[in-house]
Amino acid sequence: MELRAYIVRRLLLLIPVLFGISLLIFGITMLFSPIERASLYVSDPKQLRDLASIIQTYGLDQPFWSQYGTWLGQVFQGNLGWSKVVSMPVWNAIWNFLPATLELAIFAAPVIIFSGIFLGTKAAAQKDKPLDHATRVGAIIGWSLPNFWLGLILLMVFYGALSGLLPPGRLSIGMDAVVNSAEFARYTHINTLDAILNWRWDVFLDALRHLILPVITLSVTNVAFIMRLMRSSMLESLGKGYVLTARAKGLDEKTVVNKHARRNALIPVITISGYLFAALAGGAVITETIFNYKGIGWWAWQSASRLDIPSVLGFALFSAVLFVLVNLIVDILYTRVDPRVRLGGGIQ
Numbered sequence: 001m002e003l004r005a006y007i008v009r010r011l012l013l014l015i016p017v018l019f020g021i022s023l024l025i026f027g028i029t030m031l032f033s034p035i036e037r038a039s040l041y042v043s044d045p046k047q048l049r050d051l052a053s054i055i056q057t058y059g060l061d062q063p064f065w066s067q068y069g070t071w072l073g074q075v076f077q078g079n080l081g082w083s084k085v086v087s088m089p090v091w092n093a094i095w096n097f098l099p100a101t102l103e104l105a106i107f108a109a110p111v112i113i114f115s116g117i118f119l120g121t122k123a124a125a126q127k128d129k130p131l132d133h134a135t136r137v138g139a140i141i142g143w144s145l146p147n148f149w150l151g152l153i154l155l156m157v158f159y160g161a162l163s164g165l166l167p168p169g170r171l172s173i174g175m176d177a178v179v180n181s182a183e184f185a186r187y188t189h190i191n192t193l194d195a196i197l198n199w200r201w202d203v204f205l206d207a208l209r210h211l212i213l214p215v216i217t218l219s220v221t222n223v224a225f226i227m228r229l230m231r232s233s234m235l236e237s238l239g240k241g242y243v244l245t246a247r248a249k250g251l252d253e254k255t256v257v258n259k260h261a262r263r264n265a266l267i268p269v270i271t272i273s274g275y276l277f278a279a280l281a282g283g284a285v286i287t288e289t290i291f292n293y294k295g296i297g298w299w300a301w302q303s304a305s306r307l308d309i310p311s312v313l314g315f316a317l318f319s320a321v322l323f324v325l326v327n328l329i330v331d332i333l334y335t336r337v338d339p340r341v342r343l344g345g346g347i348q
Contacts, residue, residue, distance in 0.1 A: 014328065026072075034061055039081050042054065043082065080094075080313070081309075085299065097296045098296055103193075103211070112273075112276065119227045119231075121234055123234075124230070124238060125253070139227050142221055147217055150217050151286070151290040154166075167209070172210075230269050237262070275326065282296065282318070
């Protein structure tokens with residue numbers, strides 16, 4: 001009951017936050033003319049032929065608060081405008097490209113988070129020893145590599161020099177035809193998961209092959225960051241009194257590190273990991289563009305480059321809501337990881 005009350009309180013706090021976000025996003029649209037903003041209310045391209053009618057119908061020449069209320073009403077009805085980049089309503093575009101990005105995030109996030117935690121823990125436990133020095137050098141190199149450069153190099157080597165060993169995109173032409181055939185049931189539009197549910201292991205392996213390079217590109221930089229954060233947090237925990245007491249009691253070093261120190265060191269890592277997953281699920285713009293991986297990030301880049309206002313604002317609204325919800329989940333995880341965190345709020 002206590003946890004349920006805490007979740008309810010946090011959900012209630014989301015209301016003013018989401019209101020402020022929507023107000024900011026809509027405020028940006030006021031920088032455009034009514035004719036440019038008219039596309040925010042279009043659900044069919046034929047409507048664009050009579051922009052004057054749209055301006056009058058939705059009051060785009062009215063005061064700010066009147067326009068904001070009208071726009072918010074349209075958002076609640078699922079009308080975010082028309083995406084000219086992909087020729088479909090923005091709401092449909094989000095749901096169309098989201099599964100691809102989620103698939104990438106589902107595979108990349110565990111690699112990044114668990115590798116970073118493992119390497120950071122080992123480095124801190126063996127401070128100033130060869131393993132610590134090696135991981136620190138690796139972290140510096142990984143953190144210094146730009147994603148776009150690494151992605152291009154990987155693509156040149158594994159797709160160009162090695163004759164298409166690891167190709168871009170989501171599926172090969174043959175497997176894409178299978179996935180879009182009547183015999184293949186699309187449950188989630190996440191290729192690997194749907195392949196398993198359809199018992200098509202050839203599709204699963206093909207989808208996995210296309211995921212390898214984007215996952216590596218995303219992992220190199222982010223693993224380095226998580227590892228450095230975990231190492232720093234672990235070193236701080238290892239110097240605390242309760243760790244010294246555990247050692248004085250004769251507990252073996254493995255138990256001291258993994259059971260006592262690491263649990264408390266995970267607090268800042270959980271925060272960053274939550275936002276990392278939100279960033280991945282919200283679209284890895286550069287990585288998706290380089291590998292022609294048509295997810296939310298690819299769509300956002302195409303929309304921004306063509307000044308597709310409804311699509312850009314729809315993407316911004318989606319990303320903001322996603323980050324707010326992830327922040328709620330992170331807060332709840334705090335109560336499970338750190339016993340000092342009380343559901344009433346704060347660290348006691």
